[in-house]
Amino acid sequence: MASISRSKLKVSADIPVHHLPQTDFYASYTDGIKLGEFGISHRIDFFAIIWFLEDAGLHYIDFEPYPIKKDMVYLIARNQVHSLPGDAPNARSIIFSKRFFDSIEDDDLRFLFAPFTNAGISLTNEQIEPLAYLFELMQLESKLQQGNRLLHLYTNAFLAHIQRLSHTSETTAAYQDERVRKLFELIGSHYKTQKFVSFYADQIGLTAKRLNQIVKEKLDLSVSQLIYNYTLIEAKREISHSVKSLKEIAIELGFREQSYFSRFFKKQTGYSPERFRQENP
Structure with missing residues (x-):
């Protein structure tokens, strides 16, 4: 499996920053993501969707602990601080640049990344299989590097499923x-x-x-x-x-x-x- 090469950690006022080098979009399992040390708190210079595939303790978003549970999805916004102590658990990761994020036309989908709504979203059994297919399509399309048209379609579909699961959130409802x-x-x-x-x-x-x-x-x-x-x-x-x-x-x-x-x-x-x-x- 091709992987993102480790980028040199750039430091802004001593805060390690993970960058997404030379691409607007990447989808990979855990072993293909090598952007820097995940165990220490780091700021991300991109948007991330993390779909955990096993139970593995806790991770931290903006210094608050959240459980790592099988088939739980977290959406992390650019500039948020994340840490994943210990060995990185098996997960599907979808990461994309601010430019890609800004070109998502649906305001409601972009709002899923609001930095004060960090709780994980548990997938239903009915949604696991279609979302897994979408992820595989994202992986394939990101490797081909033939433009973002299909990546936008797949990402919008993926986020629409996530939004359906989070529609009861007061914040999400208020955003209407x-x-x-x-x-x-x-x-x-x-x-x-x-x-x-x-x-x-x-x-x-x-x-x-x-x-x-x-x-x-x-x-x-x-x-x-x-x-x-x-x-x-x-x-x-x-x-x-x-x-x-x-x-x-x-x-x-x-x-x-x-x-x-x-x-x-x-x-x-x-x-x-x-x-x-x-x-x-």
């Missing part, structure tokens, strides 16, 4: 609302610099009060809590694997003072940034 979809897109792009609800409300064409009402009805959260979620995820990534000072991290995440950042982090996690860094080296 165009205003909520726009809000997530805006927060994902601006959370470091825009902390006020009024900015997002203006961009969507609503009052801050009405936007908060909609998000509360759909997700039982406030807009500020969504902004905090994005900020907290990136804070954990940077604190754990960055050589930057806490002051530098605070400024990059939009806090005027390190003290404000420290209070925010402790309120959200129960840990000071210093303690979190010590316990997540």
Whole structure:
């Protein structure tokens, strides 16, 4: 089986980054994926679908543990931090570049990779066989390297099956609302610099009060809590694997003072940034 050659680990502020070299798409079983060390926390510079084929303990997405179970699928977004301690379990992996991801036309399918919905999706017995066929077709087509047309068709079909299994998710249901979809897109792009609800409300064409009402009805959260979620995820990534000072991290995440950042982090996690860094080296 052809495999991706190991790319040199590039480091951004001491965080190992796994890159997808010289291709937009790759599908392989575990033994064909050689992008770097999976046992340590690493940021991925691509999107990944991991279909575990055996029970094998835990893996970590953005420092939260998730079970490795047979026929459980995880979708991991670009820039998320992942680690898979111990020997890599048998799995089917589908990985693709941001360019390939951006060309997926269905917003609902792209939203499956939202970085705050990381729980695994268990496949039903009825879906295992057709999804396995789709995976084999992806493998074949990615080896042929004759364009992405069929790869998009296969990927859309695969994700549509996954979406069917996750349709009961409150977040997925909320995303059917165009205003909520726009809000997530805006927060994902601006959370470091825009902390006020009024900015997002203006961009969507609503009052801050009405936007908060909609998000509360759909997700039982406030807009500020969504902004905090994005900020907290990136804070954990940077604190754990960055050589930057806490002051530098605070400024990059939009806090005027390190003290404000420290209070925010402790309120959200129960840990000071210093303690979190010590316990997540």
